[in-house]
Amino acid sequence: KNQVEQSPQSLIILEGKNCTLQCNYTVSPFSNLRWYKQDTGRGPVSLTIMTFSENTKSNGRYTATLDADTKQSSLHITASQLSDSASYICVVSANFGNEKLTFGTGTRLTIIP
Amino acid sequence: DGGITQSPKYLFRKEGQNVTLSCEQNLNHDAMYWYRQDPGQGLRLIYYSQIVNDFQKGDIAEGYSVSREKKESFPLTVTSAQKNPTAFYLCASRASGIYNEQFFGPGTRLTVL
Numbered sequence: 001k002n003q004v005e006q007s008p009q010s011l012i013i014l015e016g017k018n019c020t021l022q023c024n025y026t027v028s029p030f031s032n033l034r035w036y037k038q039d040t041g042r043g044p045v046s047l048t049i050m051t052f053s054e055n056t057k058s059n060g061r062y063t064a065t066l067d068a069d070t071k072q073s074s075l076h077i078t079a080s081q082l083s084d085s086a087s088y089i090c091v092v093s094a095n096f097g098n099e100k101l102t103f104g105t106g107t108r109l110t111i112i113p
Numbered sequence: 114d115g116g117i118t119q120s121p122k123y124l125f126r127k128e129g130q131n132v133t134l135s136c137e138q139n140l141n142h143d144a145m146y147w148y149r150q151d152p153g154q155g156l157r158l159i160y161y162s163q164i165v166n167d168f169q170k171g172d173i174a175e176g177y178s179v180s181r182e183k184k185e186s187f188p189l190t191v192t193s194a195q196k197n198p199t200a201f202y203l204c205a206s207r208a209s210g211i212y213n214e215q216f217f218g219p220g221t222r223l224t225v226l
Contacts (some may be wrong), residue, residue, distance in 0.1 A: 103155030
């Protein structure tokens with residue numbers, strides 16, 4: 001069964017600090033891995049997408065890494081801001097001819113001043 | 114939220130009533146999706162459509178119905194057969210390309226009274 005597990009479930013950090021969110025997956029055949037940011041009551045917004053051949057990708061203060069051998073990904077947030085408070089969702093795509101997405105349950109990040 | 118709109122933002126329904134959630138996109142995407150989001154769970158696929166006048170059941174289609182008469186529109190009807198319809202509903206459309214990225218709408222929160 002395809003699964004995506006994220007840790008921690010929730011995280012509270014001080015504004016300006018860095019943090020790293022983790023994602024482990026058991027999805028095959030692997031196509032790509034995505035990180036989304038979801039503000040409360042809003043739709044998810046894409047941060048990064050990585051295929052099998054990409055092991056790091058940045059989007060401003062967000063940097064995602066992918067280790068396809070260990071089936072792990074991380075999302076590093078640098079110099080956190082209050083606006084980073086949101087849920088971060090890891091999503092893995094499998095391709096059986098038709099694409100199938102498996103969603104993690106998310107990490108709830110709270111930035112405090 | 115890109116070029117995807119969902120309406121209404123909040124919807125209240127009495128038990129036994131059918132309700133229809135609207136999803137419109139102006140991104141010229143062929144594929145569209147409906148997901149359900151519940152607290153503590155990953156997004157779950159309800160229905161998807163890869164082309165006009167065609168759609169397929171997702172993982173939790175029971176109690177739901179859809180239509181795809183126009184490329185821009187993919188409405189979801191929550192019927193009285195859906196036993197636990199209170200949830201946050203997200204519509205998405207998919208771009209064609211190497212990543213097949215999905216773009217999400219702002220969501221509709223449905224509450225059954």
